[in-house]
Amino acid sequence: MIGYVEGRVLARRERWAIVLTPGGVGYELELPDPVAAALPPQGGQVCLFVHTVVREDALELFGFATLDDRETFRTLIGITKLGPRTALAILSRFTTEDLLRIVATGDADALVRVPGIGKKSAQRIFIELTYKLEGKGPVSAGPHPAIGGGVLADVIAGLTNLGYPDADASRVAGAVLEAEPDLDVAQALRQALKRLASEKS
Numbered sequence: 026m027i028g029y030v031e032g033r034v035l036a037r038r039e040r041w042a043i044v045l046t047p048g049g050v051g052y053e054l055e056l057p058d059p060v061a062a063a064l065p066p067q068g069g070q071v072c073l074f075v076h077t078v079v080r081e082d083a084l085e086l087f088g089f090a091t092l093d094d095r096e097t098f099r100t101l102i103g104i105t106k107l108g109p110r111t112a113l114a115i116l117s118r119f120t121t122e123d124l125l126r127i128v129a130t131g132d133a134d135a136l137v138r139v140p141g142i143g144k145k146s147a148q149r150i151f152i153e154l155t156y157k158l159e160g161k162g163p164v165s166a167g168p169h170p171a172i173g174g175g176v177l178a179d180v181i182a183g184l185t186n187l188g189y190p191d192a193d194a195s196r197v198a199g200a201v202l203e204a205e206p207d208l209d210v211a212q213a214l215r216q217a218l219k220r221l222a223s224e225k226s
Contacts, residue, residue, distance in 0.1 A: 026079075027086060030054065031072045037064050040113075042088070044071055054088035055109075058117035063090070078109055087113065097121040104153045105187055106146075114139050128155045131210075149186035152179075155211040156218070177202055180213045189221060197221055 032046040040061050045051045054073060056064075064071060073088035074095040087109060089095040094116060101112035118139050119127070127135045133151035136142050142150065177198055184194035194217075201216045202208060208216065 026077045027052070027075045028077075029073070030075050030086075030088065032070070034064055034067050034069050034071055037061070037067065040117075042071075044073065044088075052086055054086045055113060056088050057094070057113055059120075060088060060090050060094075076109075085109070089116075091121075093121050097124065100154070100157050103157065104150055107150060111139075111141060114141060124154065125158060127151070128158055145186070148182065152183035152186065152210070152214060156215055176208065176210050176213055179210045180217055183210070183214050184217060184221075187218075193221065 030044050030046065030052050032044045032052075035043040035045040035051055037043075038061075040058065041053060041055050042061065042064055043051045043053045052075075054075065056073075060073070073090065074092050076087045076089070076095055076098055078085040078087070087095075087098060089098060098109075098112050098116060101107055101115055102109055115124075115136070119135075127133075128151070133148050134144070136147035136150055137144055180198040180202070181191075181194045184198060185191055189197075197217045197220050198213065201213050201220065205213075205216070
């Protein structure tokens with residue numbers, strides 16, 4: 026797997042560049058908008074952290090200025106129904122710090138600013154992102170506000186958006202909050218997912 030590329034810019038366009046390494050190999054990388062905009066002119070030196078996607082008919086490379094941004098990209102593509110192009114669009118609009126702030130403040134609607142993400146998708150992405158980013162940066166600073174309505178309704182909505190049947194979502198969310206009524210949305214969702222996972226095993 027290719028994890029890092031260093032060389033000079035051979036060609037560049039709006040969201041991609043070809044980087045020619047000292048060994049004479051040219052790597053074509055797709056880039057978030059801020060990274061593409063910050064590239065040096067043709068012939069300039071560049072260093073990028075890389076995520077490699079291997080498909081049956083293609084090898085796709087995505088380049089990032091920092092290791093943190095590459096890890097955030099990997100976190101995003103781990104979200105249900107969120108592919109690398111959407112993840113790239115999110116990182117074209119928000120930095121890693123922006124996403125941590127969005128999760129910490131419960132601002133799910135901010136994700137609607139990304140082209141191709143509607144309100145329902147934004148809520149689903151937000152809930153999974155909250156779960157995946159727990160313990161990183163400002164996310165761990167305090168309770169996460171509920172999205173729209175009570176905690177129970179939000180946890181049920183989160184579980185159904187992740188593909189769980191309504192009956193299972195209602196049953197497990199209710200059981201979790203009955204046992205621990207002071208949990209916020211992120212905490213309750215995490216406990217509910219653990220219960221559902223244990224039921225499958």
